[in-house]
Amino acid sequence: xxxxxxxxxxxxxxxxxxxxxxxxxxxxxxxxxxxxxxxxxxxxxxxxxxxxxxxxxxxxxxxxxxxxxxxxxxxxxxxxxxxxx
Amino acid sequence: xxxxxxxxxxxxxxxxxxxxxxxxxxxxxxxxxxxxxxxxxxxxxxxxxxxxxxxxxxxxxxxxxxxxxxxxxxxxxxxxxxxxx
DNA sequence: ATATTATTTAGATATTTGTCTAAATAACTA
DNA sequence: TAGTTATTTAGACAAATATCTAAATAATAT
Numbered sequence: 001x002x003x004x005x006x007x008x009x010x011x012x013x014x015x016x017x018x019x020x021x022x023x024x025x026x027x028x029x030x031x032x033x034x035x036x037x038x039x040x041x042x043x044x045x046x047x048x049x050x051x052x053x054x055x056x057x058x059x060x061x062x063x064x065x066x067x068x069x070x071x072x073x074x075x076x077x078x079x080x081x082x083x084x085x
Numbered sequence: 086x087x088x089x090x091x092x093x094x095x096x097x098x099x100x101x102x103x104x105x106x107x108x109x110x111x112x113x114x115x116x117x118x119x120x121x122x123x124x125x126x127x128x129x130x131x132x133x134x135x136x137x138x139x140x141x142x143x144x145x146x147x148x149x150x151x152x153x154x155x156x157x158x159x160x161x162x163x164x165x166x167x168x169x170x
Numbered sequence: 171a172t173a174t175t176a177t178t179t180a181g182a183t184a185t186t187t188g189t190c191t192a193a194a195t196a197a198c199t200a
Numbered sequence: 201t202a203g204t205t206a207t208t209t210a211g212a213c214a215a216a217t218a219t220c221t222a223a224a225t226a227a228t229a230t
Contacts, residue, residue: 003097010095011188012088022168028207041189043208062197062206070169077165083107084155084162096218113177126219128178147176147227 005076008052013037014045021055021068028064090161093137098122099130106140106153113149 008014017031032042046066049055053072058065093099102116117127131151134140138157143150 002100006091006095006100007187010091013188015087015091018168029205032207037188038190039207040191040209044188047208059197064207068168073165073169077162077169080158080162080165083103083153084158098218114175117177122218123220124177125179125221129218132178144227149177 002075002079004048004052005054005072008048008054011045011048013042014049017042017045017049018054018068021066025065025067027060028066031066087160087164089133089137090139090157093133093139096130096133098127099134102127102130102134103139103153106151110150110152112145113151116151 013035016035020026020031020034028039028043028046031046032039035042046055046057050057054069056067056069058067098120101120105111105116105119113128113131114124116131117124120127131140131142135142138154140151141154143152
């Protein structure tokens with residue numbers, strides 16, 4: 001669990017996707033347009049974020065809408081906090 | 086900066102080293118004894134943790150003592166917190 | 171001086187990862 | 201039904217990573 005979370009966060013592109021989704025939900029194409037990386041690659045990053053439970057997806061007709069899931073970040077927060085004492 | 090931090094955290098062995106150092110300072114050999122991984126590999130992990138500023142090292146005679154540096158975790162905390170709103 | 175102990179550096183290798191293009195799937199539109 | 205648009209899946213490949221053994225460095229002890 002922590003493994004897939006840290007893995008997902010260990011990539012600049014994926015962290016930027018998270019930050020985009022912080023502001024608003026976006027579909028895969030909109031996300032891909034923000035990067036100079038192919039759509040299949042973005043799709044792969046989305047998959048990794050999803051496996052880490054950092055984002056969720058919902059089909060909206062022809063599009064797939066992605067949203068940030070912050071609840072998993074609670075675990076990261078408490079992990080960090082136990083280290084700080 | 087965030088890059089080397091997330092990279093350092095993206096490994097179970099390194100996270101375990103961090104948790105060991107949370108309790109007390111240890112030298113390289115003591116740390117290595119806790120894992121079934123060769124000393125050179127542990128040394129490499131310590132190097133990555135050090136580059137990420139997560140640990141510090143100090144020579145104590147023949148030994149090198151490693152300590153946890155929690156101040157860098159502030160940055161991780163605030164990164165997570167800005168996501169949560 | 172020599173030997174022993176602690177740790178790192180060097181070099182090799184297998185696995186994982188990020189990226190790409192081409193093809194497949196799925197939904198809408200004319 | 202065909203054609204277009206949105207997204208993913210498959211397969212390939214180069215770069216990065218975790219690990220190992222052997223050798224180098226540094227400090228202590230006999």
